[in-house]
Amino acid sequence: MKQVLDRRYQTRPLQNWNKCRELRLKYYQDVASARQQGKLLIGGSAGGLSILPSGLGNAVWFGGETYGATVGADPAFSYPCMEATEAAGLGRDTCVYFRNYFGSMLLDKYYFGGSFPKADFYVQSHSCDVHSKWYQAASEHFGVPFFGIDMPPGPWGEDRTEERVNYFAGQLLDAIDWMEKVSGRKYDDEKFARAVINEWESARLWAEICVLNQTVPAPLDQKSMLVLFLPMMVLRGTDRSLEFYRELKAEVEERVRDGIAALATERYRYLHEGIPPWHFLRVFRILEEYGAVSLGSLYMFAMAGHWDVGEDGVWRPLPPFERLGVQFKNREDIARFYAETYIGNINYQGSFWSAAVKSRQVLQIYDQWHAEGVVMHLNRGCKGTGGYMLENRLELIKAGIPVVAYEGNAADRRDFDEAQVIDRLESFVESQGLTKISRE
Amino acid sequence: MVEEKKEYWRWTEGLYLNKDIDWRKAKSITLGVDIGSVSTQAVVLTDGKIYCFASIRTGSDSPDSARKAVESALKQTDLKQENIHYTVGTGYGRVNIPFANKTVTEIACHARGANYMGGPTIRTILDMGGQDCKAIQCDERGKVVQFLMNDKCAAGTGRGMEVIANLMAVPITDIGRLSFEIDKEPPPVSSTCVVFAKTEAIGLMREGWTKNQVLAAYCSAMAHRVVTLLQRVGVNKDFTITGGIAKNIGVTRRILNELKVDMVQLQPDPQIAGGVGASLFAADLLEKQRKAAG
Incomplete structure (x- = not known):
């Protein structure tokens, strides 16, 4: 029987854990049953512009990436999907979330049971190299309308020029007119405004929750956080999402106050950079056996959080909406605010556009979160978030930071060598002076 | 050409x-078992000295391979497994050793074993294993400072050399020697891919290359591949090579030529470094256990 030695901190399960899982399951059931419930089903990128159709009321957004990740976590379901996509002529180096989603669609098999949900229409921004065509291809498959929005790239506030904001906001307004036409529904600006504020608040709260993980011992571990950030990806802008993050933040604050650790044996803190291998989240548990806790990553903090990264480089959550002094007078105001938010604050896109920006971000997070090492997943399934990893590794090494990189794929188990990965990670933590805490 | x-x-x-x-x-009898993808070693240390070992081919069943290696090592003596005080497992199959008290990664074990066999001046170790290569830097106690592993590819590994031996119909132990029986060093083959090796070898023979030239080109390509791995981690003196390929002079000499360094030859067998390291860790853990027990 295993005994746990060196238990330094108190720990307890998260009260909001089950609630998060229920929200997730309910969401995927809603996707499947939207039509029976008389709701619109609108397809597009998870997160992304998912709140844009909220003004239509009574709609469900079916986000592709989270679904692709869910499928990829189950190789038995995922392999036939990816093979179907590849047989359709799409290369194995295409986005792995896309391959899982698209194959599931081609096979007409929904992971949560039944046929693959057919959206009424698709709205999509071009925020990465694959998004631009992904949902266009899906719309062509089902013969339903598609609206593409060209989102200006750029990770930092300095890219938020007037021209860019106008360009983006103008397209959002065009998309709203288009959605009214294809859905036959009148667009309610109050609902749009509410969703925009909800999204701002939820993303800001997520950032605050991430900041709480700077505490020693860390109140949350990354494996759990990867589930906890899901409502932000699939229920963006909803009341349910905002309520969840308010409750979660209160709980995490309580854990910090009471000194409750995610890992009772915490004695080493690291960042796990890059999208994780969803089919092998055990990667985090393996290192926990050595007392190593993963605090988060640029990907996880920035994908779901709204941050103010000032000139000093410090990551701070953005202030509450009510403190911004923003008043919406009309739809144009809402669209402009939304456009400004997106162009200025999507920090995860640093990993898309610049090796130097991404290195700076990781180094900053490393310092602020009191990490002692970095584990990097060289994710072959995403060209965007997987970009510049080896350049980042060199920068970290130059800064004297212990770093190990392992090769894999976020949602394609075929690109993952379990034995080698375990070997690499265990060797890394052993080289950091750690030994397994549990023993027979 | 191919038999x-x-x-x-x-x-x-x-x-x-x-x-x-x-x-x-x-006072201390410890066992280290290193189950690799190609070979398995069982090494017994008594009071920190190598008493006996066996190095055998790994079978399809890891626990069985571990048992066979231990049986082979022990059948040379009247020492029984129940007389062993502590066992550490290492290698890819380490989690499948039913009688191991603890597991330690083979990177840590190879560094520790090389430090023991080659002395405390060893700083860089190249472990050329059955299915991967590791460039390791360690301190004077054999503790890993940093390491790099090759990517998911069998090129430049023991398994790759086995495939070439069969392709060229040359006993694996003769490859190194024969690879130097040439008039002029040929350029390295363009690919060291195990899967494409056969096609490439046939192509070279058709072009008029001799068998020894082909072997030389493969050894050279394999050496070059690991040299780039070593250069990424840095090569500090003293340098040594562990694993089965350490016995292939066709590869090792070419590595040394390219790096312009000498190597410390590990005795009695560089292939047992991981097992020796595991047995040394077992000795440490035994001492700790005894101290804790008073």
């Missing part, structure tokens, strides 16, 4: 016993 029926890849399994040691007088 498929004969198993040219079969390398000689090794056995060793130090008859000068009386295990009954030993």
